[in-house]
Amino acid sequence: MPRSRTHAGPRYAVVWAVLNAELDRRGPAHVVDAGGGTGGFAVPLAQAGHRVTVVDPSPDALAALARRAAERGVADRITAHQGDADDLPGFIEPGTADVVLCHSVLEVVDDPARTLAAVAGVLRTGGCASVLVANRVAAVVARALSGHFASAQEALSGDLEPRRYDLDALSTLVTKAGLVPERWHGVRVLADLVPGAVVDVEPDAEEALVALELALAERPPYRDIATQLHVLARR
Numbered sequence: 161m162p163r164s165r166t167h168a169g170p171r172y173a174v175v176w177a178v179l180n181a182e183l184d185r186r187g188p189a190h191v192v193d194a195g196g197g198t199g200g201f202a203v204p205l206a207q208a209g210h211r212v213t214v215v216d217p218s219p220d221a222l223a224a225l226a227r228r229a230a231e232r233g234v235a236d237r238i239t240a241h242q243g244d245a246d247d248l249p250g251f252i253e254p255g256t257a258d259v260v261l262c263h264s265v266l267e268v269v270d271d272p273a274r275t276l277a278a279v280a281g282v283l284r285t286g287g288c289a290s291v292l293v294a295n296r297v298a299a300v301v302a303r304a305l306s307g308h309f310a311s312a313q314e315a316l317s318g319d320l321e322p323r324r325y326d327l328d329a330l331s332t333l334v335t336k337a338g339l340v341p342e343r344w345h346g347v348r349v350l351a352d353l354v355p356g357a358v359v360d361v362e363p364d365a366e367e368a369l370v371a372l373e374l375a376l377a378e379r380p381p382y383r384d385i386a387t388q389l390h391v392l393a394r395r
């Protein structure tokens with residue numbers, strides 16, 4: 161996978177590489193960020209020349225988004241609506257968005273199937289959804305590594321809050337929403353396991369870790385143990 165131009169270090173390098181590849185093929189696009197929060201994705205995308213619509217229920221997050229957008233000089237390219245991702249078609253003309261981001265949101269919504277149906281509903285034919293969720297496997301590993309073995313056992317198959325997903329469950333959800341999963345990625349395969357001091361102290365370590373994350377993202381079994389699972393799914 162090519163190195164991303166716009167990324168926030170090793171944690172999201174893979175997502176940015178995928179988004180940039182998709183958006184580079186299109187030119188200026190209308191991107192919808194469902195649950196876009198404070199604009200960690202929306203603002204850089206606006207800086208890259210795209211028009212971004214953020215829908216998020218949190219007034220605090222939207223206030224932070226507005227400040228960030230103003231600071232970076234892209235307020236005119238971002239439209240923010242306070243609301244639920246399930247109500248996307250009330251804010252965006254159905255069938256018009258080029259790309260819809262749904263990042264770290266399906267863990268907390270009331271009904272993930274309804275949310276993904278709304279995501280699919282605003283996408284134009286040929287447009288794509290970028291869906292990022294927490295990985296159940298990583299929850300099991302993290303709990304075990306911190307000595308919480310019984311809790312790791314529970315995480316194997318129990319209902320968790322916030323929700324965790326595995327590849328099969330996410331694939332079923334995305335497909336039922338009428339989207340076709342195209343590419344799967346592990347996000348933060350190793351980034352969360354490497355001690356921060358190693359990356360901070362070693363020269364060029366961050367760049368090397370980004371390159372490793374990009375190399376591992378699509379390769380099972382590395383992909384499958386990542387902190388988050390990402391799917392690019394097409395309408």
Ligand SMILES: C[S@@+](CC[C@H](N)C(=O)[O-])C[C@H]1O[C@@H](n2cnc3c(N)ncnc32)[C@H](O)[C@@H]1O
Nearest residue numbers: 195196197200216217218221244245263264269
């Ligand atoms: C973990 S943050 C992720 C923010 C952003 N998507 C990102 O990846 O940086 C979760 C966001 O989902 C928003 N959220 C919670 N429930 C939601 C819902 N029902 N519809 C849309 N967004 C929701 C929260 O307000 C918060 O901004």
